[in-house]
Amino acid sequence: MIRKIAQILISLLLVVAGSGLARAEMRLNLQQPETIIAHQIYHLHTVILVICAIIFVVVFGAMFYALWKHRKSVGHKAEQFHENTTVEILWTVIPFLILVGMAIPATKTVLAMKDSSNPDMSIKVTGYQWKWRYDYLDEDISFYSNLATPVEQIENRAPKGEHYLLEVDNPLVVPIGKKVDVLITANDVIHSWWVPAFGVKQDGIPGFVRDAWFKVEEPGVYRGQCAELCGKDHGFMPIVVEAVTEDKYKEWVAQQQSKKSQASAASAVDANKTYTLDELKAEGEKVYGKTCVACHMPNGQGMPPTFPALAGGKTATGPIAAHIDIVVNGSKKNPAMVAWKNQLSDLEIAGVITYERNSFGNKLGDMVQPKQIAAARK
Amino acid sequence: MEAVHGHQHGDAHAHHPSGIMRWVTTTNHKDIGTLYLWFSFIMFLTGGVLALTIRAELFQPGLQIVRPEFFNQLTTMHGLIMVFGAIMPAFVGFANWQIPLMIGAPDMAFPRLNNWSFWLLPPAAILLVTSFLAPGGATAAGWTLYAPLSVQMGPGMDMAIFALHIMGASSIMGSINIITTILNMRAPGMSLMKMPLFVWSWLITAYLLIAVMPVLAGAVTMVLTDRHFDTHFFNAAGGGDPVMFQHIFWFFGHPEVYIMILPGFGIVSQIIPTFARKPLFGYSSMVYALSSIAILSFIVWAHHMFTVGMPAAGQLFFMYATMLIAVPTGVKVFNWIATMWKGSMTFETPMLFACGFIFVFTMGGFTGLILAITPVDIQLQDTYYVVAHFHYVLVAGSLFALFAGVYYWLPKWTGHMYDETLGKWHFWLSMIFFNVTFFVMHFLGLAGMPRRVPDYALQFADFNRIASIGAFGFGLSQLLLLYLVLKCIRGGKKAENKVWEGAEGLEWTVPSPPPYHTFETPPVVK
Numbered sequence: 001m002i003r004k005i006a007q008i009l010i011s012l013l014l015v016v017a018g019s020g021l022a023r024a025e026m027r028l029n030l031q032q033p034e035t036i037i038a039h040q041i042y043h044l045h046t047v048i049l050v051i052c053a054i055i056f057v058v059v060f061g062a063m064f065y066a067l068w069k070h071r072k073s074v075g076h077k078a079e080q081f082h083e084n085t086t087v088e089i090l091w092t093v094i095p096f097l098i099l100v101g102m103a104i105p106a107t108k109t110v111l112a113m114k115d116s117s118n119p120d121m122s123i124k125v126t127g128y129q130w131k132w133r134y135d136y137l138d139e140d141i142s143f144y145s146n147l148a149t150p151v152e153q154i155e156n157r158a159p160k161g162e163h164y165l166l167e168v169d170n171p172l173v174v175p176i177g178k179k180v181d182v183l184i185t186a187n188d189v190i191h192s193w194w195v196p197a198f199g200v201k202q203d204g205i206p207g208f209v210r211d212a213w214f215k216v217e218e219p220g221v222y223r224g225q226c227a228e229l230c231g232k233d234h235g236f237m238p239i240v241v242e243a244v245t246e247d248k249y250k251e252w253v254a255q256q257q258s259k260k261s262q263a264s265a266a267s268a269v270d271a272n273k274t275y276t277l278d279e280l281k282a283e284g285e286k287v288y289g290k291t292c293v294a295c296h297m298p299n300g301q302g303m304p305p306t307f308p309a310l311a312g313g314k315t316a317t318g319p320i321a322a323h324i325d326i327v328v329n330g331s332k333k334n335p336a337m338v339a340w341k342n343q344l345s346d347l348e349i350a351g352v353i354t355y356e357r358n359s360f361g362n363k364l365g366d367m368v369q370p371k372q373i374a375a376a377r378k
Numbered sequence: 379m380e381a382v383h384g385h386q387h388g389d390a391h392a393h394h395p396s397g398i399m400r401w402v403t404t405t406n407h408k409d410i411g412t413l414y415l416w417f418s419f420i421m422f423l424t425g426g427v428l429a430l431t432i433r434a435e436l437f438q439p440g441l442q443i444v445r446p447e448f449f450n451q452l453t454t455m456h457g458l459i460m461v462f463g464a465i466m467p468a469f470v471g472f473a474n475w476q477i478p479l480m481i482g483a484p485d486m487a488f489p490r491l492n493n494w495s496f497w498l499l500p501p502a503a504i505l506l507v508t509s510f511l512a513p514g515g516a517t518a519a520g521w522t523l524y525a526p527l528s529v530q531m532g533p534g535m536d537m538a539i540f541a542l543h544i545m546g547a548s549s550i551m552g553s554i555n556i557i558t559t560i561l562n563m564r565a566p567g568m569s570l571m572k573m574p575l576f577v578w579s580w581l582i583t584a585y586l587l588i589a590v591m592p593v594l595a596g597a598v599t600m601v602l603t604d605r606h607f608d609t610h611f612f613n614a615a616g617g618g619d620p621v622m623f624q625h626i627f628w629f630f631g632h633p634e635v636y637i638m639i640l641p642g643f644g645i646v647s648q649i650i651p652t653f654a655r656k657p658l659f660g661y662s663s664m665v666y667a668l669s670s671i672a673i674l675s676f677i678v679w680a681h682h683m684f685t686v687g688m689p690a691a692g693q694l695f696f697m698y699a700t701m702l703i704a705v706p707t708g709v710k711v712f713n714w715i716a717t718m719w720k721g722s723m724t725f726e727t728p729m730l731f732a733c734g735f736i737f738v739f740t741m742g743g744f745t746g747l748i749l750a751i752t753p754v755d756i757q758l759q760d761t762y763y764v765v766a767h768f769h770y771v772l773v774a775g776s777l778f779a780l781f782a783g784v785y786y787w788l789p790k791w792t793g794h795m796y797d798e799t800l801g802k803w804h805f806w807l808s809m810i811f812f813n814v815t816f817f818v819m820h821f822l823g824l825a826g827m828p829r830r831v832p833d834y835a836l837q838f839a840d841f842n843r844i845a846s847i848g849a850f851g852f853g854l855s856q857l858l859l860l861y862l863v864l865k866c867i868r869g870g871k872k873a874e875n876k877v878w879e880g881a882e883g884l885e886w887t888v889p890s891p892p893p894y895h896t897f898e899t900p901p902v903v904k
Contacts, residue, residue, distance in 0.1 A: 027825035027837060030757055041753045048751060052744040059711065060737060066718045067733065070654075071725075078655040078722035078880075088663045091712045092705055099701045102751065107694060109753040114690040154833060156440040164439060165835045184687075189527040190620055192685060192760060196826040201756050203686045205621060206526060207614020210687030225828050227685070227760040229520045231527060232447035235831030303447065305513045306532060335530055 031196040034222060034243075035214045038199030040109045048102055055098075113199075116213040119181035123172070127184075127191025127204035127226065129336065130233035130294070134172050137183075141256045144343060145170045146290070147236045154236075166223040171240035175249035176216045185209045188335060189231060195224035195241055203228055216243040231336075233294060263345075275347075277354065277367045284355025287348045292356075295336065300360030306336055311360035320366060323353055328376045341377055346370035394894075402497070405489030406894060407474045412791075413496050414471030415784075419860070421463030421503060426853050428456040433815075433849035436842050441833055449832035450518030451510065451534070457521025458538065461638070462545045463503055465772065468780050469641040470495075470552050473580045475791060477556065479885035479892065480574045482565030482901045487558035495552040502544035509537035520830060522631070523597075525612035525623040529604045536605070539598045546591040553584035560584075565884070567903035571665070574883050575658065578665050579644025582672045586633045586640075589676075594630040597623060621686050628679035636675040638772060639739075640668060642779030643710060646732045648883070649786050650714050653729035654721030655880035660713045667706040667713075674703045684755045693752045700750035704743065711740055726878070727801030731782035734809050735775065742770030745820065760830075763823025769816045781808070781859070788863065789877040793891040794870030800862045807855035814848030 033039040070076045124135040128144075135142040148167045152158035161167070174180050184193050186204035194201040195214070202212040216222070224239040244252065275283075288296075296302045300311035310316040315323050327349055330339035340349060350368045357364040395403055404410060432452050435443045444452065474492065478485055486492045509516040514532025517523070528535055560581045564573065573581075601623070603609040610616020612623045651658045658664060680688065680696040714736055723729065745767040749755050758764060781804070789795050818841040827838045834842065873890035884903075888896050 028821050030824050031826055037753075041757055044751060045748065045754045045757075048748055048754070052747065056740070056744065059715065059740070063715045063718065063733075063736065066715065066721070067723065067725075070719065070721050070723055072655070072722040073724065076720070076722050079720045080656060081720075082657040082659050082717075083661070084659075087716070088660055088709065092709055095705050095708045096702075099704060103698060103701060106697065106751045106753060110690055110693050110697070113753060113756070114693075154441055156442065160439060160836060162836070165833060189530065190524055194760075194828070196757060199753070199757060201685050201759060205614075205619075205686065208619070208621075208687070224826070225831075227828050229450065229524070229527065229760075229830045231530070232445075232450060232518070234450070235446065235828070235833050335526075 033199065034197040034216055034218060034220070035199055036217075037109070037113055037214065038197060040105075040112065041199045044105055044109060047105070051098065051102065113212075116181050116211050118179065119213055120178035121174075122181045122183060123174075124183045124185070124209075125172075125193050125204065127186035127188075127193065127230065127237075128338070129188050129231050130226075130237040132168075132172075132191075132193070132237065132239060133187075134170075136253075139253050139257070141253065141260065143170045143256075145172065145240070147233075147238060149236075151293075163223065165236065166225070166238045166240065168238060168240045171221070171242045173242045173244060173249060173252050174216060175246045176219055176243045177246070179213055179215045181211050181213045183209050183211045186230075188338065190228045191226050191230045191237070192228035193224070193239060194227040195222050195239055197222040197224075198241075201227055216241075219243050219245060272371065274369055275350070275367075277358070277365075280351045280354035280367050280369075281358055283347060283351030284353070285351075285359075287344065287352040288355055291340075291344070292352065300356070300362075306334065310356050311362065316356045316360075317362055317364060320353075320357075320368060323357070324349075324368065324373065324376050327353055328373060341373075346373040346377075349373045403493070405485070405493050407478050407485045407489070407492065408791075408892065408894070410492050410496050411471045411473075411475030414467045414474060414499075417496070417499055417503070418464050418466075418468035418471060419863075421459055421467070423856070423860075424507065425456050425459035425464055426856065428452050428459065430849060430853050432456065433846040435832055436834070437846040438843070439834055439836055439839050444832065446832045447518055448515060450520070450830060451516040453830050454518055454520050454523075455506070455510070455516050458506060458542075459503075460772075461521060461634070462542065463499075463506070465638050465776050465780075466545075466549065467499060469580075469583075469638070469776075470549075472576075472641065472645065472780070472783055472787075473552075473556055476787065476885065477559060477577055477580060478563070479888065479896060480577050480883055481560065481563060481568060482884045482897045482903065483559060483563035484895060484898050484900075486555050487563060488555045491551050491555055495548045495555065498544050498548040498551075502541045502548070505537050505544070506541035509534035509541075512537055522627060523601065523623075524627075525601055525604065525620050528601050528623075529612065536602065539602050542598050543595055546595050549587050549591050553587040556580055556584040557588075565897070565900040565903050571662065572903065574644075575647035575661070575664055575668075576641070576644035579640045579642075579647070579668055582668050583637050583640045586637050586672055586675065590630040590633045590637075593626060594634075597626040597630065600626070621683070624683050624686065625680070628682045629676075631682065632679040633672075633675045635768075635771070636671060638776050639779075640672065642735070642776045643668065645779045645783040645786070646714065646735055649728050649732040649782055650717045651882070652786075652878050652880040653726065653732070654718045654723050656717060656721035657882075658713070659716035659719075660709075663709055664713055667709045670706040671703060674699065674706070678703065681750055681755070684752050685759050697750060697752045701747065704747050704750075707743055711736060711743075724879075726785070726798060727796075727805055728782045728786035728878075730802065730805040731778050731785065734805065735778040735782060738774035738778065738809070738812070739771055742767055742775055745770065758823055760828055761823035762819040762827045762829060765829055766816050766819035766823060769819070773816070774812055778808070781805075784859075784863070786878075787885075788866055789873035790885060790890045790892070792867050792870075793873050793889075794866050795873050795877075796862055796866040796870060800858060800865075804855060804858045804862065807858065808852060811848050811851035811855055815845050815852055816848070818844050818848075 030042050033042045122137045124137055126133040132145045145168045148169045149165055153160045184202045184204045186206045191204040198214040200212045200214050202210055220243055222241045226234055226237045295307040296310050302309040315326055328341045331337035347370045350370045350373050354367045357366055512534040515534055517531045517535040517538045519528040519531055560577055600611040604611050610618040612618050612620045647658055678700040681700040684693055749758055785801055822838055822841050827834055875889055876886040
């Protein structure tokens with residue numbers, strides 16, 4: 001009876017595993033390591049897994065042997081021995097020695113992971129609800145990195161792309177062969193920056209900065225995810241790192257810096273321009289769709305009480321000054337509503353406020369100019 | 379004692395209420411054990427429904443059934459309900475039924491405190507479960523309630539905090555009762571080193587509970603004051619530190635997981651000798667192993683925090699201490715196998731679950747060892763590998779041990795043999811579906827799937843589908859247990875005093891079911 005059931009069990013497990021192994025996507029092990037540390041971790045894991053598997057086979061070999069042979073139904077009579085100090089000492093000391101053997105290479109890797117001295121470059125990584133911000137401390141480049149997967153794919157109205165949930169608008173770009181020190185923190189709650197191919201995972205703790213380092217060997221695109229529950233879109237704030245040759249990296253840096261000076265030139269123009277209602281609403285609709293919709297919903301219904309409704313809402317239909325204040329400076333009561341002055345330009349904020357006051361059934365007809373936002377920042 | 383006299387004159391139940399009031403006012407350890415066990419079963423099924431909703435959402439990539447913010451409520455409440463509503467009260471139910479019977483005592487040391495310890499739980503459970511209806515829903519911060527996320531949550535978080543306080547008080551009171559009973563009310567001749575191992579396991583667990591439940595209370599109270607009374611324990615802007623929450627929580631949390639397994643070890647240590655018809659191999663080693671595990675459990679907590687950024691010295695210390703726990707745990711596994719060795723085994727359902735426990739719990743122990751290795755943990759922390767690990771030790775570990783104990787002692791409690799065929803079906807279905815559900819999660823974690831996510835990238839789809847199918851199989855199989863228990867209570871073959879051929883211990887000297895009051899005169903133990 002037992003043999004029959006064991007056979008069924010084993011066949012079932014093989015079918016399950018086999019049907020899985022047949023497909024390329026069914027990964028059974030850690031991701032392909034792309035840094036020295038990731039290699040060391042991969043190797044450590046393999047060795048320890050094999051040791052555990054050997055111990056497992058020996059120990060359960062003995063147990064299954066006993067289950068088979070030392071049964072009443074095959075006529076085996078129970079011996080009555082018990083207690084044996086020698087055996088107890090042996091099976092305490094031998095496992096202890098095996099553990100010491102595992103701890104030695106593990107210690108070496110812990111110390112290597114912690115040695116972030118003499119990096120070639122430093123990047124500050126800040127976790128936000130629910131995106132990442134990257135600040136290249138040596139190059140004065142910074143940008144936000146948001147999930148780029150369209151909402152239609154998540155809601156099953158469009159087929160899912162190859163990098164579903166693992167694609168962003170602005171990836172982190174790093175040169176290969178250089179030691180990159182990432183200084184990780186967070187803006188609101190604890191997040192965790194994790195790129196499996198690098199063997200790097202470091203929690204971003206608000207108010208503190210902790211670092212981790214990596215040196216990528218091969219050019220490529222490496223994807224990871226936030227690894228600490230941070231609220232509703234914890235599963236929707238991936239990390240994408242593009243490791244490129246040093247020349248390509250320098251090109252990219254130059255590009256970013258010229259974009260930046262163009263943007264500041266543009267906002268200097270914005271500051272003095274007076275926009276029409278339609279221009280502001282169009283800008284605002286873009287901003288809303290990218291930034292606000294996750295919490296306040298496409299129809300402005302929100303999810304009260306944490307994410308108030310904008311449709312007919314007190315702030316969106318009340319005095320303009322209060323509406324500006326909450327978008328620019330965030331909410332004191334509700335930390336989920338951050339100070340958008342740090343992430344959006346005057347034009348973007350002016351646009352989105354105008355849009356909100358004239359959409360979702362709100363028909364206030366008023367508009368807000370970028371220069372009002374510039375004034376509110378002071 | 380006056381009470382004893384009265385009962386000896388045979389008018390035992392003249393002054394006991396009947397019906398609902400019997401259950402509300404009972405101070406009888408058997409009644410209270412029954413109450414705890416039914417409460418825990420109801421909570422187990424509730425937590426199970428939440429789990430099945432989670433697995434239904436995770437059946438395919440994309441969001442089909444629930445929104446992300448509700449998904450996080452489900453994962454949080456599944457954890458809180460299973461830990462505090464199902465596993466812990468179930469073991470307390472066993473403690474209540476079995477400890478007085480096993481040590482030859484008439485009841486627990488503080489019978490009225492015992493009643494209170496139980497009756498605090500249903501209001502706490504109602505508070506916890508109805509938090510789903512609070513504005514914003516139940517807390518969605520994970521059962522670990524990390525700040526600052528937990529400080530951000532709506533009123534459902536406050537309800538959960540109060541529920542935890544109440545349940546903590548219940549546990550502390552129950553533990554005081556258990557320790558006092560075991561230390562003071564053993565029958566003459568029963569020295570500590572002659573007690574059944576189950577009693578030892580509860581003695582040690584009760585000390586762990588008293589040590590750490592107040593620490594949890596402290597942690598959640600600090601979250602409460604950060605939320606409402608303008609303190610800044612976990613807010614750097616106010617001079618606090620979010621990581622301090624993790625230290626305090628896990629100082630509770632790690633002993634907590636040993637609280638949830640040690641009584642299971644005790645149950646298995648009763649069952650294996652019975653069905654092997656052979657004494658437990660190394661009684662004193664088993665006691666020392668339980669004690670070592672308990673003591674070590676206090677110095678390993680930060681292995682849940684390897685990625686917060688602690689210095690290398692901290693990571694190394696916690697890695698070494700955590701690896702050490704494998705030694706006494708291994709000693710226990712070897713002793714159980716040595717007990718089976720050259721015995722004369724039969725495989726009734728309790729033995730099936732006990733052997734299954736050893737097999738699958740040890741797998742969970744191995745993945746725990748792998749997670750203890752800090753560099754490997756950096757990759758696996760907060761992934762499905764961890765989810766696999768703790769479900770192996772908590773479900774295949776604690777839950778299977780509880781099932782084993784139910785089958786073992788149900789004939790004693792009810793006076794009827796349960797349906798052995800159904801019991802075996804329950805075992806095999808649970809075993810197979812459990813592994814289908816959770817084994818593949820190891821691969822998901824290794825491949826890079828994080829925890830607590832309602833949706834995932836396409837390379838994780840196949841194993842998630844398998845896990846969801848397994849989960850539904852496992853969940854439905856538990857209805858078999860419910861049916862079986864109800865059927866056994868209503869009738870079945872009459873159970874003897876000594877239900878099992880190889881059973882030893884005082885509980886097997888009293889009738890099945892035992893009279894309402896047993897051991898009013900203590901037996902003498904040689």
